Amino acid sequence: SSDCSLLPHSEFWIRSNRIVTPQGVIPGAVKIKGGRIASVISGDRKSSEFPRKHVVDYGDAVVMPGLVDVHVHLDEPGRTEWEGFLSGTKAAAAGGVTTLIDMPLNSYPSTVSEETLRDKIKAAEGKIYVDVGFWGGLVPENAFNESALKSLLSAGALGLKSFMCPSGINDFPMTNSTHIKEGLYTLASYKRPLLVHTELVIESESTDEIKNDISDVRSYSTYLKARPTSWEEAAIRELQAALDETKRGGLAEGAHIHIVHLSDAGTSLNLIKDAKSNGASVSVETCPHYLAFSAEEVKDGDTRFKCAPPIRDEVNRQKLWNALLEGHIDMLSSDHSPSIPELKLPEEGDFLRAWGGISSLQFVLPATWSSGLKYGITLNQLATWWCEKPTKLIGQQNKGTIVSGNHADFAVWDPNIEFTIDDSHVTFHKHPNISAYMGKRLSGKVLATFVRGNLVYSGGQHSPKACGETILAK
Numbered sequence: 001s002s003d004c005s006l007l008p009h010s011e012f013w014i015r016s017n018r019i020v021t022p023q024g025v026i027p028g029a030v031k032i033k034g035g036r037i038a039s040v041i042s043g044d045r046k047s048s049e050f051p052r053k054h055v056v057d058y059g060d061a062v063v064m065p066g067l068v069d070v071h072v073h074l075d076e077p078g079r080t081e082w083e084g085f086l087s088g089t090k091a092a093a094a095g096g097v098t099t100l101i102d103m104p105l106n107s108y109p110s111t112v113s114e115e116t117l118r119d120k121i122k123a124a125e126g127k128i129y130v131d132v133g134f135w136g137g138l139v140p141e142n143a144f145n146e147s148a149l150k151s152l153l154s155a156g157a158l159g160l161k162s163f164m165c166p167s168g169i170n171d172f173p174m175t176n177s178t179h180i181k182e183g184l185y186t187l188a189s190y191k192r193p194l195l196v197h198t199e200l201v202i203e204s205e206s207t208d209e210i211k212n213d214i215s216d217v218r219s220y221s222t223y224l225k226a227r228p229t230s231w232e233e234a235a236i237r238e239l240q241a242a243l244d245e246t247k248r249g250g251l252a253e254g255a256h257i258h259i260v261h262l263s264d265a266g267t268s269l270n271l272i273k274d275a276k277s278n279g280a281s282v283s284v285e286t287c288p289h290y291l292a293f294s295a296e297e298v299k300d301g302d303t304r305f306k307c308a309p310p311i312r313d314e315v316n317r318q319k320l321w322n323a324l325l326e327g328h329i330d331m332l333s334s335d336h337s338p339s340i341p342e343l344k345l346p347e348e349g350d351f352l353r354a355w356g357g358i359s360s361l362q363f364v365l366p367a368t369w370s371s372g373l374k375y376g377i378t379l380n381q382l383a384t385w386w387c388e389k390p391t392k393l394i395g396q397q398n399k400g401t402i403v404s405g406n407h408a409d410f411a412v413w414d415p416n417i418e419f420t421i422d423d424s425h426v427t428f429h430k431h432p433n434i435s436a437y438m439g440k441r442l443s444g445k446v447l448a449t450f451v452r453g454n455l456v457y458s459g460g461q462h463s464p465k466a467c468g469e470t471i472l473a474k
């Protein structure tokens, strides 16, 4: 219906001097018809083939494929007071994110069966401004139950997600490497990925020390000691046998392992590089908060910065950027993981007990751009990390690039406009004040967002109706 878009036409052109295509950034125009890209023409306004009617001219603003965020916790049903489909997808639209994949935990119940996936799909109905897909959960309860996993995957889960450490959510227990292998065998026949939170709890002397010394729970260095890089390393080592089975000829050939939110750019990253060069089917993401912030700047008691694995030191931050630029890190995701503000324990500022998770969904594009400017990142690199690679991970064919036939999903933004995220900045997250980006000055303002040809966000306004679609694997 026309309420799905802030534009009255279903057939129109978008013009800009900077359209991000797989062949590079070009001046030109994109024709949109029936929600798809009908054609892409290059050249300037003066050329005779240029359309004159129904043209939305964005001038020098960038027209990029909409962002595909593969790691978002929207918490609905069951914990809608934390976020929810409405507020979460409004924030996504305002941030240029046109597709997001919801994590199977933090909602209640967790998405670990066909039935709970159906609950999700139902809860999303009429409440999503962008397209939304779903990861299912791999947990001890379903890992050995092939038919349960098959019905979850057949109902459309794009893949499975599991934790190698406690998730913080009671009905989402952690898996060991045997569960993971079992899950991979089933995933192999569906050719879908397993996403893994790779931290393995190592109880050590220092763990005991930290437990006994609660005096410094407000200090960020205490949190860093409590969750060292050796946890990430140990988890990836533990995953080695499973990684081996994804190789050609392996028992889990056809399955793929995707390591979420890598924080350690040291040995953990090297282990992933080795697995890749040994032929494992593996990819890895990191998140803008690991690229934009470093441990040194986290103030005592400021639990808005608490996430797992933790934001590490400045040297590590720069190494993460280099790994991304060199292609060893494949893609980016937000890991938007909000809660109610009280769970962040703003009064106590206790880093050990506060909820772990960074709220960032609306800010990932300017956060990546602002932080990447010093590294000379290009618009095409942004599109690789935020659009193309994530689209491949979720097994979709018609998104992620500005190419004829694809969905007309675009983020239109001005790299030069600076703004400060403060109380006057309109943020659509349910709880804007728990974001670690509060107070941060960023450049790169999202002007407009199109989802399948619908102008769903423009200049601070959303379309009257939420017409995003659910993405189910077939």
Ligand SMILES: NC(=O)NC(NC(N)=O)C(=O)[O-]
Residues within 6 Å of the ligand: 073, 105, 106, 167, 168, 169, 197, 261, 306, 307, 308, 309, 335, 337, 356, 357, 358
């Ligand atoms: N239960 C969570 O949302 N956990 C998340 N928390 C973070 N990243 O701090 C995550 O993805 O691990």
Ligand SMILES: [Zn+2]
Residues within 6 Å of the ligand: 197, 260, 261, 308
């Ligand atoms: Zn995680």
Ligand SMILES: [Zn+2]
Residues within 6 Å of the ligand: 071, 073, 103, 335, 336, 337
């Ligand atoms: Zn997460």
